[in-house]
Amino acid sequence: GELTHIGPDGRARMVDVSAKATTAREAVAQGTVRMAPETLKLALSRDTKKGDPLGVAELAGIMGAKKTADLIPLCHPLPLTGVKVEIAPHETETALTVTARVKTAGQTGVEMEALTAVSTACLTLYDMLKAVDKAMVIGGIELIEKTGGKSGDYRKNS
Amino acid sequence: GELTHIGPDGRARMVDVSAKATTAREAVAQGTVRMAPETLKLALSRDTKKGDPLGVAELAGIMGAKKTADLIPLCHPLPLTGVKVEIAPHETETALTVTARVKTAGQTGVEMEALTAVSTACLTLYDMLKAVDKAMVIGGIELIEKTGGKSGDYRKNS
Amino acid sequence: GELTHIGPDGRARMVDVSAKATTAREAVAQGTVRMAPETLKLALSRDTKKGDPLGVAELAGIMGAKKTADLIPLCHPLPLTGVKVEIAPHETETALTVTARVKTAGQTGVEMEALTAVSTACLTLYDMLKAVDKAMVIGGIELIEKTGGKSGDYRKNS
Amino acid sequence: GELTHIGPDGRARMVDVSAKATTAREAVAQGTVRMAPETLKLALSRDTKKGDPLGVAELAGIMGAKKTADLIPLCHPLPLTGVKVEIAPHETETALTVTARVKTAGQTGVEMEALTAVSTACLTLYDMLKAVDKAMVIGGIELIEKTGGKSGDYRKNS
Amino acid sequence: GELTHIGPDGRARMVDVSAKATTAREAVAQGTVRMAPETLKLALSRDTKKGDPLGVAELAGIMGAKKTADLIPLCHPLPLTGVKVEIAPHETETALTVTARVKTAGQTGVEMEALTAVSTACLTLYDMLKAVDKAMVIGGIELIEKTGGKSGDYRKNS
Amino acid sequence: GELTHIGPDGRARMVDVSAKATTAREAVAQGTVRMAPETLKLALSRDTKKGDPLGVAELAGIMGAKKTADLIPLCHPLPLTGVKVEIAPHETETALTVTARVKTAGQTGVEMEALTAVSTACLTLYDMLKAVDKAMVIGGIELIEKTGGKSGDYRKNS
Numbered sequence: 001g002e003l004t005h006i007g008p009d010g011r012a013r014m015v016d017v018s019a020k021a022t023t024a025r026e027a028v029a030q031g032t033v034r035m036a037p038e039t040l041k042l043a044l045s046r047d048t049k050k051g052d053p054l055g056v057a058e059l060a061g062i063m064g065a066k067k068t069a070d071l072i073p074l075c076h077p078l079p080l081t082g083v084k085v086e087i088a089p090h091e092t093e094t095a096l097t098v099t100a101r102v103k104t105a106g107q108t109g110v111e112m113e114a115l116t117a118v119s120t121a122c123l124t125l126y127d128m129l130k131a132v133d134k135a136m137v138i139g140g141i142e143l144i145e146k147t148g149g150k151s152g153d154y155r156k157n158s
Numbered sequence: 159g160e161l162t163h164i165g166p167d168g169r170a171r172m173v174d175v176s177a178k179a180t181t182a183r184e185a186v187a188q189g190t191v192r193m194a195p196e197t198l199k200l201a202l203s204r205d206t207k208k209g210d211p212l213g214v215a216e217l218a219g220i221m222g223a224k225k226t227a228d229l230i231p232l233c234h235p236l237p238l239t240g241v242k243v244e245i246a247p248h249e250t251e252t253a254l255t256v257t258a259r260v261k262t263a264g265q266t267g268v269e270m271e272a273l274t275a276v277s278t279a280c281l282t283l284y285d286m287l288k289a290v291d292k293a294m295v296i297g298g299i300e301l302i303e304k305t306g307g308k309s310g311d312y313r314k315n316s
Numbered sequence: 317g318e319l320t321h322i323g324p325d326g327r328a329r330m331v332d333v334s335a336k337a338t339t340a341r342e343a344v345a346q347g348t349v350r351m352a353p354e355t356l357k358l359a360l361s362r363d364t365k366k367g368d369p370l371g372v373a374e375l376a377g378i379m380g381a382k383k384t385a386d387l388i389p390l391c392h393p394l395p396l397t398g399v400k401v402e403i404a405p406h407e408t409e410t411a412l413t414v415t416a417r418v419k420t421a422g423q424t425g426v427e428m429e430a431l432t433a434v435s436t437a438c439l440t441l442y443d444m445l446k447a448v449d450k451a452m453v454i455g456g457i458e459l460i461e462k463t464g465g466k467s468g469d470y471r472k473n474s
Numbered sequence: 475g476e477l478t479h480i481g482p483d484g485r486a487r488m489v490d491v492s493a494k495a496t497t498a499r500e501a502v503a504q505g506t507v508r509m510a511p512e513t514l515k516l517a518l519s520r521d522t523k524k525g526d527p528l529g530v531a532e533l534a535g536i537m538g539a540k541k542t543a544d545l546i547p548l549c550h551p552l553p554l555t556g557v558k559v560e561i562a563p564h565e566t567e568t569a570l571t572v573t574a575r576v577k578t579a580g581q582t583g584v585e586m587e588a589l590t591a592v593s594t595a596c597l598t599l600y601d602m603l604k605a606v607d608k609a610m611v612i613g614g615i616e617l618i619e620k621t622g623g624k625s626g627d628y629r630k631n632s
Numbered sequence: 633g634e635l636t637h638i639g640p641d642g643r644a645r646m647v648d649v650s651a652k653a654t655t656a657r658e659a660v661a662q663g664t665v666r667m668a669p670e671t672l673k674l675a676l677s678r679d680t681k682k683g684d685p686l687g688v689a690e691l692a693g694i695m696g697a698k699k700t701a702d703l704i705p706l707c708h709p710l711p712l713t714g715v716k717v718e719i720a721p722h723e724t725e726t727a728l729t730v731t732a733r734v735k736t737a738g739q740t741g742v743e744m745e746a747l748t749a750v751s752t753a754c755l756t757l758y759d760m761l762k763a764v765d766k767a768m769v770i771g772g773i774e775l776i777e778k779t780g781g782k783s784g785d786y787r788k789n790s
Numbered sequence: 791g792e793l794t795h796i797g798p799d800g801r802a803r804m805v806d807v808s809a810k811a812t813t814a815r816e817a818v819a820q821g822t823v824r825m826a827p828e829t830l831k832l833a834l835s836r837d838t839k840k841g842d843p844l845g846v847a848e849l850a851g852i853m854g855a856k857k858t859a860d861l862i863p864l865c866h867p868l869p870l871t872g873v874k875v876e877i878a879p880h881e882t883e884t885a886l887t888v889t890a891r892v893k894t895a896g897q898t899g900v901e902m903e904a905l906t907a908v909s910t911a912c913l914t915l916y917d918m919l920k921a922v923d924k925a926m927v928i929g930g931i932e933l934i935e936k937t938g939g940k941s942g943d944y945r946k947n948s
Contacts (some may be wrong), residue, residue, distance in 0.1 A: 141280075176397040327848055764935075
């Protein structure tokens with residue numbers, strides 16, 4: 001597998017993608033913040049001491065996507081052509097679900113940008129709500145699907 | 159509770175902490191990255207296409223703590239007096255556990271800094287290992303304990 | 317006046333404030349974005365192609381305050397203890413008024429932080445609304461008042 | 475008009491420009507800083523306590539253009555191919571005029587980059603001169619012209 | 633020579649590269665950190681109070697390359713397609729040698745990115761080792777070779 | 791010596807300075823850029839294709855000092871109370887000498903801030919002048935003196 005390509009020196013590097021084609025790429029990631037029922041109710045009222053937690057967290061997620069190459073040491077800096085972050089109540093759990101969709105035309109994928117958007121939005125929800133609930137848990141952050149690029153499409157097994 | 163203090167206008171704000179005392183504050187947060195057994199084996203060998211995933215992720219976590227106020231819209235910018243990030247195999251699951259401990263002397267706590275350090279380290283582990291495993295899941299990101307500050311100490315229920 | 321203290325070499329410098337006392341400081345700044353009546357109506361409906369322009373701009377203003385020392389070459393980096401940005405319709409003009417209030421405990425004032433918050437919020441309003449109105453004009457950005465520090469309080473002449 | 479395209483959910487988003495062509499784009503923006511006559515005289519002498527205010531502000535404007543996507547939440551990150559910022563005395567008012575010209579080859583325009591360059595240069599002029607004049611007013615920040623892109627060229631009515 | 637093209641106004645500018653072709657470009661830069669023999673021995677043991685100095689500095693160098701346009705006022709922001717930083721003992725001196733290789737497909741070269749990577753790695757080595765040796769000297773930072781672009785290839789005279 | 795305090799786990803960490811006193815600290819660092827005689831003449835004329843290289847580099851050095859904790863992975867973020875960068879012709883060599891003086895009141899020293907200011911100014915000189923001379927060499931970057939803090943004052947042996 002890919003492991004046979006491991007460099008002989010074991011050094012960290014930003015992988016050389018110079019020879020890869022520039023193609024349309026897209027990634028979707030998801031995560032959740034589990035919280036007490038009254039915290040969820042407060043969040044959905046969109047009215048806390050710090051403002052509307054869902055709106056602020058969605059915006060923070062979009063801005064977080066733009067900081068990915070700054071945060072993740074070996075990520076390639078990429079222009080992004082579209083970012084969307086949506087926060088909604090989880091279908092079955094007492095939780096909020098964050099979904100991020102990121103697009104680019106580039107030589108490498110945007111999985112990390114989508115995951116960073118989700119992660120930043122989850123952290124922001126925690127920050128907005130922590131005055132009333134410090135026991136919230138961020139979890140289930142994973143890649144849902146990615147398209148474009150030589151390595152082929154990926155879709156999470158359901 | 160704290161909700162009675164909600165501002166009348168519902169606007170997002172960076173809460174005024176001017177009147178709070180500057181005290182020693184500390185926070186510990188934790189999270190995990192679940193992965194396939196062979197991915198974990200590869201991670202623990204500390205030898206991947208991009209270098210040593212644990213070492214790189216620990217460093218990214220420390221640097222992430224310093225970017226907290228840049229990422230989380232309403233966080234106060236704070237000087238930090240100490241940051242430690244440790245990644246180790248999970249005791250029972252096929253996973254890596256990230257633990258971050260952050261200290262400051264300030265007017266507000268460092269919970270968000272500890273959570274951001276954990277979150278950034280988890281994302282970096284994903285990035286370092288995604289060439290062999292796109293199905294990894296980041297989870298269980300939570301505050302373990304915090305000390306210092308008027309609102310009192312907090313310790314996660316176990 | 318202060319001009320007699322001009323350095324003999326004419327070089328740019330970050331002025332040495334080491335000997336100044338750390339005191340509570342506060343600054344308020346204001347600015348406006350003039351626009352067509354239908355643009356203002358759209359903005360106040362808080363429902364545009366890019367989302368709620370007022371909410372997004374208020375948040376951008378707060379985050380902008382935190383970037384002041386990064387943007388303004390000779391500004392001292394400062395911890396901030398409170399930032400508030402409010403956008404409201406102008407009393408007499410077809411315009412939105414942005415007001416920012418910034419607090420710190422530091423050795424130098426936060427005028428630039430308040431002005432940068434206003435400026436960033438105005439730019440963000442332009443960005444949120446430019447799809448329907450490219451002729452908007454940002455203006456009237458000025459310091460309304462500042463308190464704290466050796467140079468004394470300042471209040472704009474009205 | 476464009477308003478019929480408003481998303482059904484009212485969420486903030488970074489608009490998807492994936493399908494837009496990469497074309498040469500250019501934008502020119504302008505703004506002024508009004509000040510007392512003696513402040514203007516000092517500024518034009520290019521010799522203040524903090525150095526040459528015009529030179530420093532022009533440089534800050536160029537660097538500000540590069541920070542646009544970091545400051546304005548929903549701006550697309552863009553490579554820039556040219557930035558020029560010029561500060562000169564206003565023709566009729568006791569003021570300095572800042573003019574910024576920004577170029578790129580991209581899928582979206584550089585209006586915000588030009589406006590951010592102007593705004594950052596104006597704030598820097600304020601910072602460089604505020605020791606002698608706190609009553610300066612930044613104003614008249616507007617788009618002068620833009621070329622390139624599907625939405626067509628724009629030129630300010632004069 | 634190139635000097636005949638000097639602008640008539642002497643202003644700092646980000647040179648307009650809009651008309652340049654997008655081509656594959658690469659640059660290699662090098663630098664050294666001279667230190668006491670016992671410091672070098674400690675560094676090569678990769679085990680100091682702050683961790684493995686070589687591994688941390690290599691990573692800092694890669695991340696530094698991504699910050700070039702943020703640090704160097706008139707540098708164009710560029711996507712990078714590959715960055716590699718290697719630190720090894722100098723062949724003849726009591727010193728560590730840092731070598732950085734940076735690639736892009738762009739309208740301007742990556743010499744500054746390679747030099748910034750080297751410089752950041754050298755500073756990080758200093759930081760990691762300064763507890764035992766404050767007299768280290770960073771030197772010999774220079775461009776070794778560059779390829780791609782209209783101005784032709786460059787190779788340091790040896 | 792200090793080496794007996796090396797942590798048992800070999801991990802990178804931001805050293806805990808919580809228990810250190812906040813004292814006035816200052817550091818001076820220096821470096822040079824060696825260049826061809828005609829390049830030096832051009833630099834000293836302060837009139838190149840990109841503007842005044844000395845003025846731009848001095849400003850970049852000051853701004854670089856503020857980015858130290860962002861660039862150097864294990865540096866503590868610190869407020870700075872004064873930064874001065876001066877560039878002058880070297881006394882005996884065909885070179886420019888950069889000197890940076892940085893002050894803070896903090897729990898840790900500002901050696902890295904002074905060295906980063908010097909390094910950033912040197913890189914900027916290279917960038918401003920590289921159109922006419924790619925063979926310039928940055929060197930001699932070292933700490934000249936530091937005062938304040940428990941570890942005592944340091945002065946370079948001359």
